[in-house]
C-alpha cells in the first residue's frame with residue numbers, strides 16, 4: 189500500500205458500509221477461502237506423496253505448515269472483521285470460534 193493511504197482499519201471505521209468497506213469484506217473472505225483451499229490441497233499431497241524422495245516430502249510438509257499459518261491468520265482477520273465491521277453480528281463472530 190503506498191504511503192499516505194489510509195490503513196484498512198481506518199477505512200473500516202470511517203467508511204462503514206462504503207464500497208471500500210464492502211471490498212475489504214469480500215477480500216478477507218476470499219483470502220480465507222483461498223488459504224483454506226491451499227491448506228487442504230497441500231495436506232492431500234502430504235497424505236499421498238507422489239514419490240519416495242524424503243526431501244520432497246519434507247518440503248511438502250513445510251509448505252503445508254505455512255499454509256496452515258496463513259489459514260489461521262486469514263481466519264483471525266475474518267473473525268476480527270466480523271466483530272468490528274458488523275457489530276450486530278458479534279454473536280456470529282463468536283460462534284465462528286477458533287482453531
Ligand SMILES: [Zn+2]
Pocket residue numbers: 212213214269270273274
Ligand atoms: Zn464484512
